[in-house]
Amino acid sequence: SAVISQKPSRDICQRGTSLTIQCQVDSQVTMMFWYRQQPGQSLTLIATANQGSEATYESGFVIDKFPISRPNLTFSTLTVSNMSPEDSSIYLCSVNRGLVAFFGQGTRLTVV
Amino acid sequence: QKEVEQDPGPLSVPEGAIVSLNCTYSNSAFQYFMWYRQYSRKGPELLMYTYSSGNKEDGRFTAQVDKSSKYISLFIRDSQPSDSATYLCAMSPNDYKLSFGAGTTVTVRA
Numbered sequence: 001s002a003v004i005s006q007k008p009s010r011d012i013c014q015r016g017t018s019l020t021i022q023c024q025v026d027s028q029v030t031m032m033f034w035y036r037q038q039p040g041q042s043l044t045l046i047a048t049a050n051q052g053s054e055a056t057y058e059s060g061f062v063i064d065k066f067p068i069s070r071p072n073l074t075f076s077t078l079t080v081s082n083m084s085p086e087d088s089s090i091y092l093c094s095v096n097r098g099l100v101a102f103f104g105q106g107t108r109l110t111v112v
Numbered sequence: 113q114k115e116v117e118q119d120p121g122p123l124s125v126p127e128g129a130i131v132s133l134n135c136t137y138s139n140s141a142f143q144y145f146m147w148y149r150q151y152s153r154k155g156p157e158l159l160m161y162t163y164s165s166g167n168k169e170d171g172r173f174t175a176q177v178d179k180s181s182k183y184i185s186l187f188i189r190d191s192q193p194s195d196s197a198t199y200l201c202a203m204s205p206n207d208y209k210l211s212f213g214a215g216t217t218v219t220v221r222a
Contacts, residue, residue, distance in 0.1 A: 004155075031208065040120060043156070043200070043212040092155055096208050099144050103155035 002026060006093050006104030013083055013111050020079045021107045023093030028073035033094040034066070037106070043092065049076045083111045115139055118201055118213025126221050131188035135201035135213045138182065142203040142211070145177050147186045150198045150215065159199070160186065191220045 003026035013019050023032060034046040046066055047057045055068040069077045080087050088111045093104040118135045125131055133147075144163055148156035160175040162168045162184075168175045176185040184203070188195055201213040 001158075006155075009153075033208075040214060042114070042116065042214045043202075043210075045209065048208075099204055099206070099208065100146060100158055100161055101156075101202070101208075101210055102158065105153075105155045108153070 002029075002095050002097060002102040004093055004095060004102060004104035006107055008107055009105060010108040011110070013109065015084050015111055017083055018079055018081045019083065019109060020077050021091055021093070023076045023078070023104055025074045025095050029095045030073070031096065032070065032076040033096075033101070034068065034076075034078045035092040035094060035103075037090040037092060039089075046078070046091075080109065083109075085111045087111050113138060115211045116201065116203060116213045119216055120214050122217040122219060124219045124221060125191055127191060127193060129191050129220075131186075131191050131195065131218055131220070133186040133188075133199050133201075133216050133218070135184050135203075136182055137184075137203060137211070139203075139205070139211070140179075140182065141205040142179075143206055144204045145175070145184050146202040146204075146210070147173075147175055148200040148202060150200060152197075156200055188218075191218075193220045193222045195220050 005024045032049045035043045046061045047055045049055045049070040067079045090106045092106045147160040149159045150156040165179045172189045174187040198215040198217045200215045202210045
């Protein structure tokens with residue numbers, strides 16, 4: 001398994017502002033993943049963060065909107081930029097052990 | 113058509129009942145199948161993990177995979193109020209990218 005600490009756990013933000021979410025893992029991992037979980041919808045992969053290289057974004061997600069940092073093998077941040085109410089969602093950090101994903105507790109974001 | 117379909121429920125059952133959850137999928141390349149449980153305001157936690165077709169049992173939980181029908185199931189026997197959660201199916205071909213169902217919300221009434 002993996003212990004993943006994510007913060008903040010929740011936040012309410014004004015539209016047009018940005019929020020940075022932090023993710024800390026208890027052991028070194030090559031890849032860290034960021035997901036979005038919207039009400040009633042599947043978890044959607046936003047991007048894969050590799051240490052020492054640019055993040056790889058999935059279709060529909062762009063770096064300008066969701067910049068990601070990966071400064072070392074146990075830490076990553078996801079920024080939600082220029083937020084709108086449509087960005088209200090749960091954002092989850094994840095790492096794999098083999099092919100099985102383990103998740104942080106999530107960040108519940110509300111944009112008003 | 114979504115790659116993974118899961119009935120969102122909600123599903124409400126009395127304590128002690130059998131809970132039956134299922135997902136269908138369209139990608140025949142999927143080989144690894146997982147069930148996650150997510151309590152309110154928590155991240156998903158792995159419940160069951162199976163490879164290819166067949167059954168797997170772990171305590172009160174049984175996971176079934178029928179690749180010929182592209183259908184997976186999770187059964188919870190002797191359900192308890194603590195089983196009240198959202199259950200997500202997930203699957204993968206042979207790499208790290210998982211495809212998730214939308215989740216089924218289950219309530220077990222005491």
